[in-house]
Structure formats: C-alpha cells, structure tokens
Amino acid sequence: MPFRFLIVGAGFSGSVLARELVDHLDCFVEIREERNHIAGNCHTYVDEETGITVHHYGPHIFNTDKKEIWDYFNRYSELRHYVHRVKAWHDGKVYSLPINISTLNQFFENTFTPESAREFLNTLGDHSILHAGNFEEQAIRLLGEKLYKAFFYGYTKKQWGCEPRLLPASILKRLPIRFDYNDNYHNNPYTGIPVNGYTDFVSNLLNHRRIKVILNKKFQNNSDELSSSYDHIFYTGSIDSFFNYEHGRLSYRTLRFEKEIHEGDFQGCPQINYCDENIPFTRITEHKYFTPWKKFNKTVIFKEYSSEAENGNNLFYPKRLKADKDLLSVYREKAGQLKNISFLGRLGTYRYLDMQHVIEESMGFAKLFVECLKTDSPVPVFPNRE
Ligand SMILES: Cc1cc2nc3c(=O)[nH]c(=O)nc-3n(C[C@H](O)[C@H](O)[C@H](O)COP(=O)(O)OP(=O)(O)OC[C@H]3O[C@@H](n4cnc5c(N)ncnc54)[C@H](O)[C@@H]3O)c2cc1C
Structure with missing residues (x-):
C-alpha cells in the first residue's frame, strides 16, 4: 500500500x-x-499591462554558495545569472550599497584607498563600547555615529517598527562595509533569476x-x-x-506594496533603499530590472511600507x-x-x-x-x- x-x-x-x-x-x-x-x-x-514578471510578495533574488x-x-x-545592485537614498543623494569605497568617497568627499578607508573607519568606530548590547551599539561600535545615522538608523526603524536599540546586536554580525568598489549586493557565487x-x-x-x-x-x-x-x-x-x-502570537513584520506603472524607465536600477525616517516607505523596486535580458516600453514599480503583521496574513519577517x-x-x-x-x-x-x-x-x-x-x-x- x-x-x-x-x-x-x-x-x-x-x-x-x-x-x-x-x-x-x-x-x-x-x-x-x-x-x-x-x-x-x-x-x-506576468503583469498584464507591461508584460513584466512581477515578484508578488517583494523582490526575490536566488543566491547560494x-x-x-x-x-x-x-x-x-x-x-x-544576475547581479543585484542596490542604491541608498539619504538626504536627497543616492549612494552605492553595500557601503563600499565609492559610498565612503561620496559621503565624506574624499578619495580613499582600501587601506586609508580602513584606517579612517577605525577612527569613526566607537571603541569605548566593548560589548554591544543591542543593534544601535553594535552599529556605532563598528561604523560610528554618522554612517549609522545616515544608512542604518531610519531604515532599520521603519523596517522593524521600533528603535534600533531595542533590537539584538546579532542583526549586525559583521562589519557591513567593503573596502573595494564591489557593489554586488550578494556575497554568494551563484546568484540568478x-x-x-x-x-x-x-x-x-x-x-x-x-x-x-x-x-x-x-x-x-x-x-x-x-x-x-x-x-x-x-x-x-x-x-x-x-x-x-x-x-499567543509570534510577532512578524509584513509589507504593503503600492504599485505604479510609468512609461519608460523610473529609477534606473532594480532597487533603491530609502534610509531616512521622514520618507514613509523603505524601498522602491523596479521589476523589469530583474530580467535585464528583456526590453519593455513601460515599467512597474512598487513602494514598500513595513508594518506589524496583525491578522496572521503575509507573515514576512519573524x-x-x-x-x-x-x-x-x-x-x-x-x-x-x-x-x-x-x-x-x-x-x-x-x-x-x-x-x-x-x-x-x-x-x-x-x-x-x-x-x-x-x-x-x-x-x-x-x-x-x-
Ligand atoms: C519580502 C521578501 C523578500 C525575500 N527575498 C528573498 C531573496 O531575495 N532571496 C531569497 O533567497 N529569499 C528571499 N526571501 C525568503 C523566501 O521568500 C523564503 O525563503 C521562502 O518563501 C520560504 O518558503 P516556505 O515554503 O518556507 O514559506 P512560504 O513561502 O511562506 O510558504 C508557506 C505557504 O503555506 C501556506 N499556508 C500557511 N498556513 C496554511 C494553512 N493553515 N493552510 C493552507 N496553507 C497554509 C501559505 O499560504 C504559503 O503559501 C524573501 C522573503 C520576503 C518576505
């Protein structure tokens, strides 16, 4: 049987x-x-009006080692094979992510080498924090106040709906900076769509x-x-x-997506993260960029708003x-x-x-x-x- x-x-x-x-x-x-x-x-x-393949619950990039x-x-x-590239919007300017030498050059108006960038970063980190007890302390210990406030504070607060000092330090395990110009969002060798x-x-x-x-x-x-x-x-x-x-319920964050269709191109890249607290959405994704081998006349974008998952539906981030x-x-x-x-x-x-x-x-x-x-x-x- x-x-x-x-x-x-x-x-x-x-x-x-x-x-x-x-x-x-x-x-x-x-x-x-x-x-x-x-x-x-x-x-x-496939979105009917534009012919673009849409990731219904937010952008998914397959990546593995x-x-x-x-x-x-x-x-x-x-x-x-597809290489995901993400930009960061802060205070009206667009920067390269993950933070790399290009980001540091633009942010500090300098021209760093890998070595001088490391030395400079060492002067920014707060070494008086010996054991980071939360996300904020960990970020300030590794990056210093300025980079933390520009690229992490607002984004993290919007994403998780609380002050970053209430989140565990473990979210930021490693130094989130690259000392070269590599802006591939993923570290894994196999990435694709x-x-x-x-x-x-x-x-x-x-x-x-x-x-x-x-x-x-x-x-x-x-x-x-x-x-x-x-x-x-x-x-x-x-x-x-x-x-x-x-x-009782386990807590999750969920996302609400606001869809817009435009002629041509909207933002020139697949994803821009909006790091500032005063902009209510966390990121804008433009899905035609996930299939760069195809051409489209129109474009479809999604603004993402993060909130607490309350009714048991669309449980995204534990x-x-x-x-x-x-x-x-x-x-x-x-x-x-x-x-x-x-x-x-x-x-x-x-x-x-x-x-x-x-x-x-x-x-x-x-x-x-x-x-x-x-x-x-x-x-x-x-x-x-x-
Ligand atoms: C916004 C977002 C972006 C992401 N981006 C990436 C990325 O870029 N790269 C990556 O590798 N991963 C990404 N992920 C993670 C990826 O989505 C997950 O790894 C994957 O979806 C997990 O699959 P799953 O089957 O475990 O869960 P799910 O996809 O959640 O599937 C569970 C299914 O069970 C169904 N279900 C639940 N309860 C019941 C019930 N009682 N009766 C009947 N059906 C039920 C649900 O409807 C759902 O369809 C992302 C996740 C999110 C939320």
Missing part, C-alpha cells in the same frame, strides 16, 4: 518536500494551500501524477483533519496558527524578540508531543530563511524521513534545533 501524506503549504518548503517524497518513496502527496496560487512568498506572475542547490533549481526551471519566474519552478516540481494540489483551502487543526487517514502531516504554515494561537523565542519554545514543546506531524519551513520553524536554505532543508528532511521509515525510527518533529 502506498503511503498517504498531507503537506500544508505550497511554498518552496512544501513543494520541494513533496517532490522529494514521491521521487524516493511509494506514496501519494496531497498539498493544501490557502492562497489561490502556488509558490508561497516567492510567487511571480552551493552548486548542488543551484543545479537542483536548474533541473526544474532555468536560472539565469529564473527565466520563467519562481512559480514556474514550483509548478514543474509539483507536476507529478502522485502529487495533488488543492488551492484556496486552509488547513484547520481540528480532530477531523488529524484523524483523517494520512500517514504523516508536514506543516509549513506558522506554528502558532497550528495551535490556534492558544498561547521578529524573534526574547518574548517570541520563549513562546516558540512553548509551541515546540507542544509539537513534540504530537504524533505523525512535522513542522518545516520559514513559518513552521519561525526563522528567516532564504530560498537556498529552505530547498536544502526540505531535501535533507525528505531524505531523513525516508530513512526513518525504512529503519522504523521515530521521525523528527523539526528539521532544526532551537
């Missing part, structure tokens, strides 16, 4: 998992998705006779669902929603404050008492994960799951430890 599995969520986590399971086990997989489309937050579509993940994606949909969009990748993954996708159907954690005849349920929705928020981590532990413990259910993905594990990470984690978890069945060992509830 083939196994029967239910996967909740047709994002990258659920879809990679589904494909790996049917490819390696005698099983049928049903995927339940509450939205009216597959691909989760990576969903793309692992060739096998790059190759995996390409097996299902072609990725074309799928030629036919991300939804095409997911659609090809799910195109299998033993995978059935049901859209517009929310999974509700109730006894009917749980007692139905699935051998295992994989839940990639938010873990607090699975428990009907019984102990805040992971101390109270969230405590609550997560409570839910993880409850999840550990359930049978035949695992929690995966960004929402199921309450972590910010890039696409490369969810692909790798779902592939790894499917492999582990198959091994557990073969050796009659208990299946882990989570792919990670907290």
Whole structure:
C-alpha cells in the first residue's frame, strides 16, 4: 500500500518536500494551500499591462554558495545569472550599497584607498563600547555615529517598527562595509533569476501524477483533519496558527506594496533603499530590472511600507524578540508531543530563511524521513534545533 501524506503549504518548503517524497518513496502527496496560487512568498506572475514578471510578495533574488542547490533549481526551471545592485537614498543623494569605497568617497568627499578607508573607519568606530548590547551599539561600535545615522538608523526603524536599540546586536554580525568598489549586493557565487519566474519552478516540481494540489483551502487543526487517514502531516504554515494561537502570537513584520506603472524607465536600477525616517516607505523596486535580458516600453514599480503583521496574513519577517523565542519554545514543546506531524519551513520553524536554505532543508528532511521509515525510527518533529 502506498503511503498517504498531507503537506500544508505550497511554498518552496512544501513543494520541494513533496517532490522529494514521491521521487524516493511509494506514496501519494496531497498539498493544501490557502492562497489561490502556488509558490508561497516567492510567487511571480506576468503583469498584464507591461508584460513584466512581477515578484508578488517583494523582490526575490536566488543566491547560494552551493552548486548542488543551484543545479537542483536548474533541473526544474532555468536560472539565469544576475547581479543585484542596490542604491541608498539619504538626504536627497543616492549612494552605492553595500557601503563600499565609492559610498565612503561620496559621503565624506574624499578619495580613499582600501587601506586609508580602513584606517579612517577605525577612527569613526566607537571603541569605548566593548560589548554591544543591542543593534544601535553594535552599529556605532563598528561604523560610528554618522554612517549609522545616515544608512542604518531610519531604515532599520521603519523596517522593524521600533528603535534600533531595542533590537539584538546579532542583526549586525559583521562589519557591513567593503573596502573595494564591489557593489554586488550578494556575497554568494551563484546568484540568478529564473527565466520563467519562481512559480514556474514550483509548478514543474509539483507536476507529478502522485502529487495533488488543492488551492484556496486552509488547513484547520481540528480532530477531523488529524484523524483523517494520512500517514504523516508536514506543516509549513506558522506554528502558532497550528495551535490556534492558544498561547499567543509570534510577532512578524509584513509589507504593503503600492504599485505604479510609468512609461519608460523610473529609477534606473532594480532597487533603491530609502534610509531616512521622514520618507514613509523603505524601498522602491523596479521589476523589469530583474530580467535585464528583456526590453519593455513601460515599467512597474512598487513602494514598500513595513508594518506589524496583525491578522496572521503575509507573515514576512519573524521578529524573534526574547518574548517570541520563549513562546516558540512553548509551541515546540507542544509539537513534540504530537504524533505523525512535522513542522518545516520559514513559518513552521519561525526563522528567516532564504530560498537556498529552505530547498536544502526540505531535501535533507525528505531524505531523513525516508530513512526513518525504512529503519522504523521515530521521525523528527523539526528539521532544526532551537
Ligand atoms: C519580502 C521578501 C523578500 C525575500 N527575498 C528573498 C531573496 O531575495 N532571496 C531569497 O533567497 N529569499 C528571499 N526571501 C525568503 C523566501 O521568500 C523564503 O525563503 C521562502 O518563501 C520560504 O518558503 P516556505 O515554503 O518556507 O514559506 P512560504 O513561502 O511562506 O510558504 C508557506 C505557504 O503555506 C501556506 N499556508 C500557511 N498556513 C496554511 C494553512 N493553515 N493552510 C493552507 N496553507 C497554509 C501559505 O499560504 C504559503 O503559501 C524573501 C522573503 C520576503 C518576505
């Protein structure tokens, strides 16, 4: 008898998992998705008026340091190399990001070499801060007040909706400056955009006779669902929603997108971050720049406004404050008492994960799951430890 599995969520986590399971086990997989489309937050579509491929939930650039993940994606949909370049708007001027020698030259009206830039930065950092207790202290310790205020303070405050001194120092782990002119936004060697969009990748993954996708159907954690005849349920929705928020909600930030269509070109690059507090949006993205190999007469842009996610929809950035981590532990413990259910993905594990990470984690978890069945060992509830 083939196994029967239910996967909740047709994002990258659920879809990679589904494909790996049917490819390696005698099983049928049903995927339940509450939205009216597959691909989760990576969903793309072609805008009717302009013909431009739009990243519906904000710009997604595929980037990885692992060739096998790059190759995996390409097996299902072609990725074309693409270098993401981002600018920063501050006080009416546009600078290069990530902060590099070009940014420093323009900001301090100087002409630095890599060495003189390092020396100069050393004079800016506040060395009296020995142990940074929060994001603001960490930034001032590494960069000094001026660069922090210009490029980080306003943007971070808008993005996270609180004073940066209330955020953990760990957000700014490394020195966010390059001592050369490299303005490639990503550090990973493999960066690209799928030629036919991300939804095409997911659609090809799910195109299998033993995978059935049901859209517009929310999974509700109730006894009917749980007692139905699935051998295992994989839940990639938010873990607090699975428990009907019984102990409270985990906090997330969400985004609101304001769309505009213009003739020709709008800003001359894919993304400008607006670093100043007095401008209400955080960034403007111009999506035709994500497919530089195509030409368009019109352009479509999105202004992004960040806010607290309040109704359980469009949960984008897990805040992971101390109270969230405590609550997560409570839910993880409850999840550990359930049978035949695992929690995966960004929402199921309450972590910010890039696409490369969810692909790798779902592939790894499917492999582990198959091994557990073969050796009659208990299946882990989570792919990670907290
Ligand atoms: C604004 C933004 C920009 C990003 N940019 C990048 C980038 O440039 N590069 C990168 O690598 N990553 C980026 N990411 C991260 C990327 O979106 C995630 O890695 C990826 O979407 C995670 O996939 P997932 O399947 O875990 O979660 P999701 O994509 O959130 O999928 C979960 C799915 O489950 C469904 N679901 C939830 N609960 C239920 C339920 N009860 N019943 C039925 N269905 C349910 C949801 O509707 C959703 O479709 C970005 C994320 C955001 C928010």
